[in-house]
Amino acid sequence: MYRISDQQIDYILSDIGARGVEMESLQQNLLDHVCCIIENNLEENGDFESFYKKTIQTFYKDELWEIEEETLLLLTYKNYYTMKKIMINSGIAAATFFIIGSFFKFMHWPGASILIMLGMIIGTLIFLPLIFLTKKSETAESRGKLVLGIGVINGILFCAYSLFKVMHWPYASNLWFITLGLFSFVFIPLYFFNGIKNPDNKINTITTTIILIMLAGVFFLQTSLKSSTQLHIAKTNNYLQDEALIKKSKSIKNDTTQKNIELDNISKDIEGTCIKIKEMIIFDELGQKSIPEDFEKNNMWIEESGLKDEFKDGREGEQMLIKLNDLVNKYNSMHDEKRKIPNTIEKILNGKIMQQSNYNMLSCLSQIELYVIVNDKL
Secondary structure (H helix, E strand, O other): OOOOOHHHHHHHHHHHHHOOOOOHHHHHHHHHHHHHHHHHHOOOOOOHHHHHHHHHHOOOOOOOOHHHHHHHHHHHHHHHHHHHHHHHHHHHHHHHHHHHHHHHHHOOOOOHHHHHHHHHHHHHHHHHHHHHHHHHOOOOOHHHHHHHHHHHHHHHHHHHHHHHHHOOOOOHHHHHHHHHHHHHHHHHHHHHHHHOOOHHHHHHHHHHHHHHHHHHHHHHHOOOOOOHHHHHHHHHHHHHHHHHHHHHHHHOOOOOOOOOHHHHHHHHHHHHHHHHHHHHHHHHHHOOOOOOOOOOOOOOOOOOOEOOHHHOOOOHHHHHHHHHHHHHHHHHHOOOHHHOOOOHHHHHOOOOHHHOEHHHHHHHHHHHHHHHHHHHHO
């Protein structure tokens, strides 16, 4: 059995590199194979160089570097099919989560927001980027790749906007205007001028462009041209008007001769709890517990968003809502049907706290407070 020396190993490795094989892992694999063949087939005192040259020629047809090209091609196709498989599975998962989440939201079942968020995140961060990566390799022209890239970015922005809108996060309107502008004034023109140059796709490009323009028109029709800032100012002003009505109602004197002390204490607890929860919501937005009357001048309006972490499971905000729910139920048990107040908190506590916007919660609390005050004045 022939034993290869270190110098011969270096010679083989150098020759493999000189023949155009640059991948280190492939060089090592070829070196192992060649060494095994030589050691097993060359006689102990045989001619190493001539036997090596005959051996290395069995690994290629024309040149050795061809084997590296074939290896890279196989690796590329392997990655391509893996990405395509992940793309399909992630798309199915995103659609499934989104559809089930939407159904849960329609039925007001718990877990809807989590399912919708999962669907949007998978679609935005996995499915759409993989569409670009897989389709890019199938598109030869750089302009076609640009159209594909902008289309994917448009899809990601639309998913992000939908998520922000459903979760009542700020800047949803800004995302929508960016998405709509990119779709209408960048993607559609690029798609049209790129496709119209190909005679085979001319008719398809024109009809598809018409459909896209109609879709953009529908989006514009459903878009409020009133700025989000104006809407926030209007809603903040409505909340201050409710607070002014509560304050005015409290100033009305009532008959205290037949006052029920226990009921009066419950009423005060309800009012106090409503005030504390409202202060918590406002503090999260403005850094102070109340909204000044000149809020517009000081740019201190509330931007519509979801409730903050204080209202998550077991935290102070949720505990205060549970307390308020118990107080309202106790309050209603001491009144006849005509004077009972609607307990909207009970519905919110049924797994829907984090689905509420700050405006909705403030309005709900003000209504409860106002109901109690008006009842006490009757």
